[in-house]
Amino acid sequence: MSTELLRIEQGRLSxxxxxxxEDIDFTLHKGEIVTLVGPNGSGKxxxxxxLLGLLQLxxxxxxxxxxxxxxxxxQKLAVHETMPLSVWRFLRLVPGVSLVQxxxxxxxxxxxxxxxxxxxxxxxxxxxxxxLARALLRKPQLLVLDEPVQGVDVNxxxxxxxxxxxxxxxYGCAVLMVSHDLHLVMRATDxxxxxxxxxxxxxxxxxxxxxxxxxxxxxxxxxxxLAVYHHQHDHAHDLHGCVLTDEQHNHGPDCNHx
Ligand SMILES: Nc1ncnc2c1ncn2[C@@H]1O[C@H](COP(=O)(O)OP(=O)(O)OP(=O)(O)O)[C@@H](O)[C@H]1O
Numbered sequence: 432m433s434t435e436l437l438r439i440e441q442g443r444l445s446x447x448x449x450x451x452x453e454d455i456d457f458t459l460h461k462g463e464i465v466t467l468v469g470p471n472g473s474g475k476x477x478x479x480x481x482l483l484g485l486l487q488l489x490x491x492x493x494x495x496x497x498x499x500x501x502x503x504x505x506q507k508l509a510v511h512e513t514m515p516l517s518v519w520r521f522l523r524l525v526p527g528v529s530l531v532q533x534x535x536x537x538x539x540x541x542x543x544x545x546x547x548x549x550x551x552x553x554x555x556x557x558x559x560x561x562x563l564a565r566a567l568l569r570k571p572q573l574l575v576l577d578e579p580v581q582g583v584d585v586n587x588x589x590x591x592x593x594x595x596x597x598x599x600x601x602y603g604c605a606v607l608m609v610s611h612d613l614h615l616v617m618r619a620t621d622x623x624x625x626x627x628x629x630x631x632x633x634x635x636x637x638x639x640x641x642x643x644x645x646x647x648x649x650x651x652x653x654x655x656x657l658a659v660y661h662h663q664h665d666h667a668h669d670l671h672g673c674v675l676t677d678e679q680h681n682h683g684p685d686c687n688h689x
Contacts, residue, residue, distance in 0.1 A: 434460045436499060436573055436605055437482055442491035444481065451477050454629045455491065459573070464599055464606040466616050469626035470648060475609045476506060478626065479577055482607070499573060502566030506577040506609070508558070516550045518542075518561055525568045536564040540594060555582030559591065567598065574598065576608040580615075588612060592619040613649070 435458055442455035451474045459465055459482075467475045480486040481493060483503060510516060522533045537543040542560035545553045553561065559579060566574055579595065580588040596619045599606055610616040617623070617636040624633045631644035639645050 433496075434462075435494075436461055436496045437607075438492075438494040439478075439482060439488075440492050440494075442478070442481060442488050442493070444477065444486065444488050450628065452481070452488075452628060457624060457630065457633075459605055459607055461572070462599065462603055462605055463621045464596070464608070464619060465622045465624060466620040467607070467609045467624050467626055468611070468613060468649075469631075473627045475626055476577055479575060479607070479609060483575060496572075500569055500571050501573045501575055502569040502571030502604075504559075504562045504566045504574070504576045504579055506581070508562065510550055512551055514551075517547055518545050518550055518553065519547060521550050521561070522565055522568060525565060528568050532568060533564075536567045537561070539567060539598075540564045541590075556584065556587045556591075559583055563591075563594075567602075571602070571604050574604050574606045574608075576606065578609050578611065580610070580612060585615075588615050592616060595619055 437457075437459040439455050439457050442452050442457075443450070444452040455478065457478075467478065469475050477486065481488055482495075483501065484493070484495070510521075518537070519530065519533055522528065522536070523530075534543060534546065537546055537560075540560040540563045542557055542564060545557050545561065548557075550558070550561070559582065563576070563579065566576070574595070576595070580591050583591060592615055595606060595608070598604065608616070608620075620636060622634065623636050623639045625631045625639055625642070625645050625648065627644075627648055631648060632639050632642035634642075
């Protein structure tokens with residue numbers, strides 16, 4: 432049985448004649464955590480929106496596993512200041528959810544106390560947790576998180592990344608996230624995809640940290656941050672970061688070795 436959830440091949444996209452994505456090849460597998468990194472404007476959010484089917488490629492193909500359930504946590508949420516919307520009313524907008532499920536999801540992300548608060552009045556960190564709860568209410572096979580810890584203080588960031596790892600273990604879902612926090616996020620990721628319009632490099636955090644393309648983009652300090660963390664696995668990866676089910680190494684689209 433295939434473990435593939437998402438695949439993009441030879442993805443290319445322009446906005447008003449400006450090339451934003453080119454030659455994008457990437458496959459996401461069940462249960463893995465992949466982090467997209469890259470400078471501002473390098474196409475990370477655009478790639479996420481393409482993978483979610485919210486934007487169409489100019490050329491290339493996107494494939495999603497049939498009936499794939501995706502929980503998406505966007506980078507921004509635009510709610511008008513004057514709109515009377517409590518957290519629980521906001522979460523009730525997810526089709527078919529009950530109050531009990533909403534309470535359970537908020538408990539899971541540590542934000543039950545804001546259940547009845549106005550959405551516009553909760554703190555940045557609380558809002559991130561509420562958005563994560565909303566993504567979980569979809570019972571996702573894939574969580575897509577666009578800068579999940581923005582506006583969250585450092586302790587809160589550590590907690591959120593750790594929570595994301597726990598959610599993967601508990602639900603067996605894959606996680607695709609965009610992040611600028613190389614220092615923190617690398618503890619929580621299996622594979623890094625470094626994007627700058629095209630895929631500059633990809634692989635395990637340790638491998639990417641030594642890649643000249645990564646060092647050129649982010650500098651040596653970022654490379655050290657990335658290399659610092661070694662997380663524990665109960666499984667092995669191949670050179671692309673894919674989980675190995677046997678001793679065989681299978682060449683993939685990101686392969687740049689013999
Ligand atoms: N709908 C759009 N119309 C025109 N240009 C767009 C549109 N969406 C994104 N862009 C441009 O595409 C480029 C990539 O944007 P994108 O938001 O994907 O970058 P990003 O890597 O997510 O950046 P950041 O790290 O700052 O969030 C940018 O130059 C942006 O201005």
